[in-house]
Amino acid sequence: xxxxxxxxxxxxxxxxxxxxxxxxxxxxxxxxxxxxxxxxxxxxxxxxxxxxxxxxxxxxxxxxxxxxxxxxxxxxxxxxxxxxxxxxxxxxxxxxxxxxxxxxxxxxxxxxxxxxxxxxxxxxxxxxxxxxxxxxxxxxxxxxxxxxxxxxxxxxxxxxxxxxxxxxxxxxxxxxxxxxxxxxxxxxxxxxxxxxxxxxxxxxxxxxxxxxxxxxxxxxxxxxxxxxxxxxxxxxxxxxxxxxxxxxxxxxxxxxxxxxxxxxxxxxxxxxxxxxxxxxxxxxxxxxxxxxxxxxxxxxxxxxxxxxxxxxxxxxxxxxxxxxxxxxxxxxxxxxxxxxxxxxxxxxxxxxxxxxxxxxxxxxxxxxxxxxxxxxxxxxxxxxxxxxxxxxxxxxxxxxxxxxxxxxxxxxxxxxxxxxxxxxxx
Amino acid sequence: xxxxxxxxxxxxxxxxxxxxxxxxxxxxxxxxxxxxxxxxxxxxxxxxxxxxxxxxxxxxxxxxxxxxxxxxxxxxxxxxxxxxxxxxxxxxxxxxxxxxxxxxxxxxxxxxxxxxxxxxxxxxxxxxxxxxxxxxxxxxxxxxxxxxxxxxxxxxxxxxxxxxxxxxxxxxxxxxxxxxxxxxxxxxxxxxxxxxxxxxxxxxxxxxxxxxxxxxxxxxxxxxxxxxxxxxxxxxxxxxxxxxxxxxxxxxxxxxxxxxxxxxxxxxxxxxxxxxxxxxxxxxxxxxxxxxxxxxxxxxxxxxxxxxxxxxxxxxxxxxxxxxxxxxxxxxxxxxxxxxxxxxx
Numbered sequence: 001x002x003x004x005x006x007x008x009x010x011x012x013x014x015x016x017x018x019x020x021x022x023x024x025x026x027x028x029x030x031x032x033x034x035x036x037x038x039x040x041x042x043x044x045x046x047x048x049x050x051x052x053x054x055x056x057x058x059x060x061x062x063x064x065x066x067x068x069x070x071x072x073x074x075x076x077x078x079x080x081x082x083x084x085x086x087x088x089x090x091x092x093x094x095x096x097x098x099x100x101x102x103x104x105x106x107x108x109x110x111x112x113x114x115x116x117x118x119x120x121x122x123x124x125x126x127x128x129x130x131x132x133x134x135x136x137x138x139x140x141x142x143x144x145x146x147x148x149x150x151x152x153x154x155x156x157x158x159x160x161x162x163x164x165x166x167x168x169x170x171x172x173x174x175x176x177x178x179x180x181x182x183x184x185x186x187x188x189x190x191x192x193x194x195x196x197x198x199x200x201x202x203x204x205x206x207x208x209x210x211x212x213x214x215x216x217x218x219x220x221x222x223x224x225x226x227x228x229x230x231x232x233x234x235x236x237x238x239x240x241x242x243x244x245x246x247x248x249x250x251x252x253x254x255x256x257x258x259x260x261x262x263x264x265x266x267x268x269x270x271x272x273x274x275x276x277x278x279x280x281x282x283x284x285x286x287x288x289x290x291x292x293x294x295x296x297x298x299x300x301x302x303x304x305x306x307x308x309x310x311x312x313x314x315x316x317x318x319x320x321x322x323x324x325x326x327x328x329x330x331x332x333x334x335x336x337x338x339x340x341x342x343x344x345x346x347x348x349x350x351x352x353x354x355x356x357x358x359x360x361x362x363x364x365x366x367x368x369x370x371x372x373x374x375x376x377x378x379x380x381x382x383x384x385x386x387x388x389x390x391x392x393x394x395x396x397x398x399x400x401x402x403x404x405x406x407x408x409x410x411x412x413x414x415x416x417x418x419x420x421x422x423x424x425x426x
Numbered sequence: 427x428x429x430x431x432x433x434x435x436x437x438x439x440x441x442x443x444x445x446x447x448x449x450x451x452x453x454x455x456x457x458x459x460x461x462x463x464x465x466x467x468x469x470x471x472x473x474x475x476x477x478x479x480x481x482x483x484x485x486x487x488x489x490x491x492x493x494x495x496x497x498x499x500x501x502x503x504x505x506x507x508x509x510x511x512x513x514x515x516x517x518x519x520x521x522x523x524x525x526x527x528x529x530x531x532x533x534x535x536x537x538x539x540x541x542x543x544x545x546x547x548x549x550x551x552x553x554x555x556x557x558x559x560x561x562x563x564x565x566x567x568x569x570x571x572x573x574x575x576x577x578x579x580x581x582x583x584x585x586x587x588x589x590x591x592x593x594x595x596x597x598x599x600x601x602x603x604x605x606x607x608x609x610x611x612x613x614x615x616x617x618x619x620x621x622x623x624x625x626x627x628x629x630x631x632x633x634x635x636x637x638x639x640x641x642x643x644x645x646x647x648x649x650x651x652x653x654x655x656x657x658x659x660x661x662x663x664x665x666x667x668x669x670x671x672x673x674x675x676x677x678x679x680x681x682x683x684x685x686x687x688x689x690x691x692x693x694x695x696x697x698x699x700x701x702x703x704x705x706x707x708x709x710x711x712x713x714x715x716x717x718x719x720x721x722x723x724x725x726x727x728x729x730x731x732x733x734x735x736x737x738x739x740x741x742x743x744x745x746x747x748x749x750x751x752x753x754x755x756x757x758x759x760x761x762x763x764x765x766x767x768x769x770x771x
Contacts, residue, residue: 080467080468080736101468104469105468105470106470187605197713199734253628253717254627256603256607380468383734383736384737387730387734387735394714395716395719398628398716398717400718403504407506407510408519411517416737419464420466
């Protein structure tokens with residue numbers, strides 16, 4: 001198409017300026033440079049990834065990985081622009097739910113053959129980015145969601161402390177929340193981090209609860225429709241429950257800051273392992289990390305964080321594969337976990353790590369991830385799915401008819417799938 | 427000589443014209459082409475021409491008339507049940523409803539969020555333009571009154587303009603907070619608790635006015651500067667003469683200041699309106715288009731569809747329709763002003 005041609009040429013032009021300008025000067029030791037793109041997530045992760053790359057380069061004679069960091073906010077757009085321009089780097093960091101989209105669009109190359117299969121087999125399933133039966137990405141770490149509360153609060157409420165084997169039921173959780181609210185000490189007993197209104201958080205945090213109710217974002221077997229899944233009976237129960245949380249004032253529709261739990265404004269926080277150090281610092285030994293409730297179909301938490309993939313246009317996939325194989329070594333995974341506090345993705349790496357070993361202070365997150373993490377659906381239409389779900393759920397929060405809101409979300413998703421001819425392969 | 431006269435303006439205009447052509451006209455023409463396709467940002471499938479499908483999805487409206495179910499008087503079949511089962515209404519969603527006798531009429535549209543966003547955007551413009559211009563005029567008059575430290579005040583009033591809109595939005599989201607926000611705390615304190623806390627950004631009725639207030643505060647400094655320049659262009663002799671004639675402050679304002687500022691005010695109104703119709707950042711940061719779509723704007727919808735969901739063709743359609751709409755309004759306004767001038771002349 002004419003306009004795409006122009007668009008491509010423009011993007012090439014813009015990107016060439018970027019890459020040619022900032023690219024490393026060639027060095028004369030016969031090693032081949034592999035460009036790597038990563039998202040700027042945080043200072044710890046940035047430093048840990050740089051250290052990882054340095055260690056890889058130090059033991060290599062054939063390859064040298066050259067890392068370029070891009071802001072996380074525009075990361076997705078950068079990948080799209082680079083792929084339109086045919087200037088994808090060799091190794092790319094990809095957020096797990098976007099793997100299917102990039103794989104379908106032909107930006108990524110399957111890892112099978114480039115990375116030894118036993119290495120991938122050892123990785124927790126949710127940390128592997130699969131699409132259409134192939135592995136396209138794999139992560140060094142994952143995250144885990146949990147309920148955080150204080151031991152003293154549960155003692156005062158005379159509520160049992162749930163375990164991974166016996167989590168709270170939906171009814172128990174409900175009773176506790178209402179008693180906390182009735183106690184008058186907490187204006188909003190539960191903090192769901194609703195301050196973050198981005199689709200990424202809402203999908204990551206609340207679609208697992210929908211799954212625990214027995215619904216889902218789309219029909220995962222076919223990937224062809226959301227009908228009956230996002231707007232079925234189970235989803236309606238989930239939506240009604242979610243609306244009730246706000247109608248009864250158990251959750252604030254927009255927390256003013258991220259400190260509701262540590263400041264004692266909320267009794268329970270639904271949050272990720274990344275918040276644990278902060279909570280620990282303020283709450284100390286009173287802190288309890290609990291599995292989310294079982295709403296009838298088991299405990300479910302979201303799985304899949306940032307992962308590594310090889311681009312289709314990479315001229316040296318064997319080099320990229322060597323890098324990914326290197327960082328999947330248990331020692332490398334453990335080092336990353338020690339530096340960043342992220343959950344390691346293999347059993348052996350967890351045992352080697354400082355905090356996630358069988359007696360480590362963060363072990364509970366590893367167990368949560370291993371037992372309950374399920375990846376978000378691997379559909380190329382994920383961004384639409386996430387937006388549709390988030391819009392529906394935020395409308396439900398603000399009082400829209402639950403059935404109408406979920407029907408709207410379902411129709412959005414189904415229309416996008418139809419528009420893309422069912423995401424048929426090229 | 428004659429040829430020179432034709433070429434010279436083109437030569438001098440070339441830098442600007444080339445810039446406009448490359449960065450405005452060309453992208454717009456590309457967008458126009460995109461609106462007839464199903465082009466996606468990320469897809470291995472090549473974009474195909476789909477005719478007017480995007481326009482139909484954006485603009486289709488209809489009305490569904492329902493009689494109550496027989497046994498009860500106020501129960502109707504659920505509208506969404508009808509639109510999802512009746513092929514004639516496939517893809518339609520309710521926009522609003524009203525009653526005629528026992529019948530319920532539901533206005534349906536294929537993209538109610540867009541139509542609501544269109545209404546929201548114009549509602550925002552209606553709120554923010556008078557507010558911001560009045561505020562700017564007030565500030566300009568204050569700064570121009572010849573009090574000491576005029577420059578300091580001018581700098582203070584102008585400072586929000588140079589601040590990043592994202593930062594201003596985050597700060598104001600704190601100020602507007604229901605329980606901890608400064609605004610509610612102040613209202614509660616000065617009314618001794620009579621005024622109950624308002625969930626400014628969480629209530630569909632107050633969310634857009636709240637954003638309008640914040641936007642007016644942020645932007646007024648810019649209009650203040652322009653009006654200030656206009657004020658200083660009014661001859662002091664006029665004021666002196668009026669004072670000798672015994673004109674009051676109010677009379678001087680109405681009969682000298684306002685007429686003297688007429689052209690400036692028209693310019694300021696136009697500039698403010700254009701900025702208001704492009705509302706995006708505040709909404710994206712403060713409300714994400716909520717609650718229940720009460721603050722979604724056209725630009726917000728265009729970005730949501732075109733960029734975040736990767737449906738660039740549909741995003742382009744929204745932009746093109748919006749462009750056509752605004753162009754139409756401007757042409758209408760110009761025509762009205764010209765015909766009024768003719769009547770006056």
